[in-house]
Amino acid sequence: MKKILALTALALLLAASSALAQLGQAPPYTTTLSVTIAPEIAFSVDASTTLTSAGRFADFLGTTNFTYFVRTTKVGGGGTINLYVSTDFSSCTGTGPCVGTPKDSETLKYTCSVVAPGNNGTATGCNAGTPAAVGSANATPVVSAFSADARSLKAGNTGTIAWDLSNSPMYQTGSPTATVTYTISAT
């Protein structure tokens, strides 16, 4: 009888210990967080820019401000910011400025100024007086090149686009508008 009781108790203890060993891992309880930091670029720009003339048929001038955020690949990376006229001046159908089909040899030109990426690298701007063109296939540079390992400030770095539109006496009075679209890339 004693043997039966002793064996039964021993069996119960063994069963209990086996069951407990199945709950939970042995410490430490860890997880490894993994992240891949990839090249990336973001951009914000003034939603509208008004071009004004000083009078006496001086060119229409105006400035568009932008902020860029960029990270290019440490080795071999690069990037660009380009623009193109996605919607030409509404005056193209009338007698007013038109980028795609100029009425009086007018041009919409621009000059860029860009601050270097604040944490590393370089940004090469556009050539002064670059003529804007219509259509994505004719995009022209705002930032012609970011260097490898270009890294902006977390708050971004800034630049400006100074516009210059010919002021032809041929233009009818009015307020024609055009839309400029920007494309950005980083590798």
Next chain:
Amino acid sequence: MKKIVTLAAALLLTASLAHAQLGSTSGTTTVTVTVSAEAALNVTTSSTSLTSLGTNFTNYTGASTLSYFVRTTLSGGSGSITLKVTTDFACTGTGCTNVGPSVTNPPTNGDKLAYTCSLSGVGTACSGSQTASTTSSTSVATFGANAHTVTFPGGDTGTTSWTLTNDPKYQTGSYQAVVTFTISAS
């Protein structure tokens, strides 16, 4: 021969008489067990990937899941699950220069590894966004008195949802950190 039989009979009688003098025909044993406060943990996600949409420098996010078992003291007991970054982010692979995320020394003020908690089962999850640390443990869950795992044998489950700042200052590359969870019950 008769003497042998007599001797055998005497021995048997003696044995039976001896047995009759030991113990009783029935007995009882009181078995006592002490059920103590106890806790155990499984980190289901031993490797957690943090990913970004890849546009607009949206933050990196990911989730770690764990299952837990807990029993706290009937009166006055308590327990907790905490975590700590025991190995800070370091870049992996060749050519690393470690200009990337860091919990201890974030490249830009305000960069951080944060998390929120959720539980399915007993306990109270941490409230709101927590900032992970390499120097101190931070809360994932707390347990009150007489807390018991609801789901058995699988355990109750918890999730820490991570958010890592996506700072343009980070150099491209792969980085890893190790987070250690601790569970306790009293």
